Amino acid sequence: MSEDTDSTNANYSDEELDVLKRVKERQEKQKAERKANAEGGFEDRETWKPEFGAGNMHKGIIIEGETPNIASPFNNHNIVLKITLPDGKKVSFFTAMYPVADQVTLEPAVWPNGKKKLRQEYRDYLDCKEHVMNHLGVENEEDVFPFKVNFMRYKDEKTSDRGAYTLNRILLDYVEAPQEEVQFELDSL
Numbered sequence: 545m546s547e548d549t550d551s552t553n554a555n556y557s558d559e560e561l562d563v564l565k566r567v568k569e570r571q572e573k574q575k576a577e578r579k580a581n582a583e584g585g586f587e588d589r590e591t592w593k594p595e596f597g598a599g600n601m602h603k604g605i606i607i608e609g610e611t612p613n614i615a616s617p618f619n620n621h622n623i624v625l626k627i628t629l630p631d632g633k634k635v636s637f638f639t640a641m642y643p644v645a646d647q648v649t650l651e652p653a654v655w656p657n658g659k660k661k662l663r664q665e666y667r668d669y670l671d672c673k674e675h676v677m678n679h680l681g682v683e684n685e686e687d688v689f690p691f692k693v694n695f696m697r698y699k700d701e702k703t704s705d706r707g708a709y710t711l712n713r714i715l716l717d718y719v720e721a722p723q724e725e726v727q728f729e730l731d732s733l
Contacts, residue, residue, distance in 0.1 A: 566648070592627060592635035594697055596712070602695045604630045604719060606730050609689045612641065620650040623666060628690075632733035639665040639714070664700070664711040672716035680723065690726045692719040 556564065594600055608626040616622055621641040628634050640663045642652030653661045662670070676691045677683070694717040699710050 563648075589626065589634050589636040592629075592637050594637075594695070596697045596699055600696055601715075602629070604692055605695050606690050606692050606726060608730065614638070615650075618650070619644050621652055623669070625669070628730055628733060639663065639669070641666045665697075665714045668714045668716060672718060676718050679718065679720065690723065690730055692721050692726050692729075693717055694719060 594602060606628040608628060610623055610625050612623045613620070614622040614624050616638075619640045619642075622638050623641050625637045625639075626634070627637055642660045643663055645651050645653035655661060672693065673685070673688060677685070677688050680688060680691075682688055694715075696715040698713050698715060700713045702709050702711060
């Protein structure tokens, strides 16, 4: 047993202790990476977790930017959206970019052609961002921010030949407004 193993781990096998050690090391590495991202410009904000479903439409939120590939204990590939709510409160909305294929390495799931599978909420966000880019006539993804949307999380019930399943989705309805107006509103909040 290692010296940092406490008495609650006394009943674990050597193999289980090795796995625990690897997971702890991975979590410490991810924590260090998150801190490095924060020092590199990632702004620490309150996490925003809006409820799902009817009556939970959030109108006129401003998406200021994004930071991809944020690691968490459950997934190495999360994206955080920097959001300003209509009342001026600055928050972060986190969502996974890819489903996890391996619970130990947290590597993303891939299709047979090798492309990463996208989580539905992330796909919904990418679809909205592409629409905004086309509407604004910008080619670089960085040039799309800030933009305004109406935002709602919902559950989409689906069926397939394997059975019924539920997807977590986000409705992002682009509010057509010149970027200068959105930036002015953002600066005034």
